[in-house]
Amino acid sequence: MARSGMNTSGATLDPDVPKKKLSKESFRQGLRIFRFTLPYRAKFVLGTVLLTLSSASTMAFPWLIGKLADAASGNPVVLPNGMSVSINQIATAFAGLILLQGLFSFGRIWFFTQVSEFTVRDIRQALYRKFVTLPIPYFEKNRVGAITSRITSDVGIIQDSFSLTLAELFRQVTTLLAGIVFIMVVSVKLSLFMLLTFPPIVVLAMVFGKKIRGLAKTTQDELAKTNVIVEETLQGINTVKAFTNEQFETQRYTASLSNTVRAALKSNLYRGGFVSFVIIGLFGGIVLVLWRAATLVQAGQMTIGDLTQFALYTMFIGASVAGLGELYGKVQSTLGASERILEILDEPTEPTHQPGAQPVQLQGNIAYEHVAFQYPTRPDLTVLQDITFSIRAGEKIALVGPSGAGKSTIVQLLMQFYELSGGQITVDGRPIQSYDLTELRRHIGIVPQETILFGGSIRENIAYGKTNATDEEIMQAARKANAWQFISSFPEGLDTLVGERGIKLSGGQRQRIAIARAILKNPAILLLDEATSALDSESEKLVQQAMDELMQHRTSIIIAHRLSTIRKVDKILVIDGGRIVEQGTHEELAHNDNGLYANLLKLQFEMS
């Protein structure tokens, strides 16, 4: 039956996922998700057998009840072999059947839930493995929320369908077919009468139901709009107040609420109509059939037992038709969900962790040759053009230039986060694409502008650079990174929790954790992105010392925002508008009065 999708206090009952039109193709696609159940097929088959048995025993109930009614009303109940049976014997058989039915149901649930739990675990695992190996551009083209809902709500729908929907579908279809056969056996005349009366009512009810679902969706959309107003304005409450728009926003919200109520009332008008239609149509139909049945009993063409059986089977049929209507929607969502899941699983991944990849040792010679680049999400914007430079192993270079010049992009390309649009990058003379991606990245360490700490202890966060590091190694790295001092001042030391649920570290402290991570990783090549936000001078000094320590004997590329920190580097590349506009040592560039670097220096000098 049509379940209205929501109430107006905001709880959305149906996940707002697009449904899939049922077609041969969508079925064929959707069924591919079944490959995840293959390892558990034995359990699945067992569950199906038990389900068949339990459905069959349910179907025997009305038959036995009819026999009881016959025996009670004095019609002798005779077995095919001519033996007549008593009420007690029928009741005993009934009790036995109920017992069996209980066991069958238990077994069915037990086996089907195992299949669904294991299958869903495998699907989630496959999805997660896929997520982390998808190339970076994928995450720029798709919202993270949309991606994570694949692993939560879509997989949830699949779980439902393996544990419930499939079984229900099977049961309802068999009940419907068997029910029709049974009523035909009881009385062909009455069955034909019933089948002419009910299906038109059911079809009408389904059309009605669809209309109501459409209206419920409209209400849902209207409500979503009101929620957007609340969220936006509360998040930007400072702006609302600064512009003294409290009244305006309240009016806007009220107007949106009125729309919601209007939509909800319309939807409920139809719902009311639907309920009275069901009462009048359905119960009217039942009265009609009962009237016909009564005349048949009176004419001696049916017994009371037959009538009871007939009525009960009819109820079964009615329930299964109604159930099938609801299942239709569930099958649609399941197909939609499995298609979206399979779509992600079919996405090409980065070539990481290739089988048979040889470990490589890198010297750290880097060369960029005429590198050109556009971001895949903005193909019309040339971010880098003709970038050519080289660094010998152990040298340090700095990239400077205005914001948006392309410095971070140059560095990211070395990690192969994106494909080049032109030119090539080599490491130790080999194009970077020829390396196994994991092997290449293993030798590159980064200290980003903004260090992301994962929820967990400081120990875990440092060990992110080398997951099997010993405590001794972690402490040593922390010392070299000038981080040990503040870590040991916490009562819980390395076990101090950081991240969302833990304490908040200062910018300088987080950077030093990032440096400790990189020290543990011990890479041949280092990419350092200086924080733009200035640290206090004490913290600055500690971070700088730690960076110097980290850079020793490694090829390093530094994205510098504060020019004071890069006087000692071997070469400075000045980037502007995606090109290298100047290069040389600090001394050389500082004396080129018309140069961009000299100007930047002057600017920073004036500012400080």
Ligand SMILES: Nc1ncnc2c1ncn2[C@@H]1O[C@H](COP(=O)(O)OP(=O)(O)OP(=O)(O)O)[C@@H](O)[C@H]1O
């Ligand atoms: N992921 C991305 N997708 C699309 N465009 C991007 C992306 N990242 C950066 N850009 C664009 O590429 C250009 C270069 O950005 P980049 O971050 O490399 O500059 P930057 O010199 O490092 O700047 P800053 O000093 O402010 O960090 C900018 O125009 C920016 O808008």
